[in-house]
Amino acid sequence: MTNIATHRIRVGRFDCLVVKDGNPSADPLSAFMADAPDALEGTEIEMCGGLLVVDAPDACVVVDSGNGPHRGERRFAAEPALAAEGIAPESVDTILLTHGDFDHIGGLVREDGAFAYPNARYVLHRQLWDFWHDESAIDEYLPAIKSLLHKLLGPLLPAVVARGTILDDEQDVLSGVRAIPALGHRAGHTLYRFESEGETLLHIGDAAVHPVFLEYPGKLNVRHDSEPETARDARRMISARAAAEGARIVGTHFRLPGIGRLTKIAEDRYRWAPVAG
């Protein structure tokens, strides 16, 4: 059974709901960061999945979708969490995709093949769009869930053609919402920055799977990133930008409440401070 947990934060006029599933995994940091500093001895990387719902005055936005109902033990249905908040899936008008790993897109389509958010348009990076059309890349990259991915892409690709925005560069995608490509984790990995009334929330997707990678942005994540050096450079950009802006940060795999700010303390060194809301 999946135990869903949520955490609410306010970003100016944006009402944001972090939704997590309750099945986190934990592994030693050494499995991710080959040259971890001594100060991090004993650190475990705990990861869970989920999505972010942003209820804005003129839009209802969901960032990624979780695994959805398709993956057995790792299944994750957002519907109960949204229902508890009084958010009808039909009222979601925009889906912002950080990247195409199944734990981020599986929930776009229900078990019966219908769209989970039938009225939504999709925003994604062109590299992801190209990846979805590259059979050999899918074969090489996600062989274990290739059939699941095809089942999902069957309905999804025409829907993106009908009502999608394909990103090439950083751009505003809604009032107060900016897409910022941060490549390296997977094809077309993109951040989303929410800004309202002087407050900022940066959703970093999987650019860092744990805040420690933002505290040490010069380190590689050798376990998760398809292009580790590119992803490291993206984390350097994210940490510098978030610290300079005083932005709150949320990551898909951070454990609840999973919101924090960064302060720069030295070159390639930042301190993560969790914030309650």
Ligand SMILES: [Zn+2]
């Ligand atoms: Zn992920």
